[in-house]
Amino acid sequence: MSANCLFCKIAAKQIPSKIVYEDPDLFAFEDINPQAPTHILICPRKHFKSLAHAAPEDQAILGKLQLVAAQLARERNLLDGYRTVLNSGEGAGQTVFHLHLHLLGGRHFRWPPG
Ligand code: AMP
Ligand code: ZN
Numbered sequence: 001m002s003a004n005c006l007f008c009k010i011a012a013k014q015i016p017s018k019i020v021y022e023d024p025d026l027f028a029f030e031d032i033n034p035q036a037p038t039h040i041l042i043c044p045r046k047h048f049k050s051l052a053h054a055a056p057e058d059q060a061i062l063g064k065l066q067l068v069a070a071q072l073a074r075e076r077n078l079l080d081g082y083r084t085v086l087n088s089g090e091g092a093g094q095t096v097f098h099l100h101l102h103l104l105g106g107r108h109f110r111w112p113p114g
Helices: 006-011 056-075
Strands: 019-022 026-030 038-044 082-085 101-105
Touching (some): 006 026, 026 056, 056 082, 056 101
Antiparallel strands (some): 019 026, 026 038, 082 101
């Protein structure tokens, strides 16, 4: 756990959230400011500032993030498609510096993203 990290505090249940999935490696919760009808954040319990701070030994956990996103999308019947997004660094729009994968679904998405 990293001191003063919002998402570490959510994992430790020191800050309330709507947790939708938990296992020993990952936790997932509803985004407080949803950008789509489904907007879930999936995080490793291990604190990484961003994807740029991940190392080769983190391969399994990074793959699991995507597979849990697919599982949650199936459970929510996101049959028309969904999007997973990982913003890495301020220039990409990252605002919380604990690595997280966004799962967005339930509306049409344009390309390229803004
Ligand atoms: P990013 O901009 O990729 O770093 O995404 C951070 C996300 O965290 C944003 O979509 C915020 O709406 C979301 N967020 C910030 N604070 C909270 C919170 N307390 N509970 C749930 N989601 C949050
Ligand atoms: Zn953290």
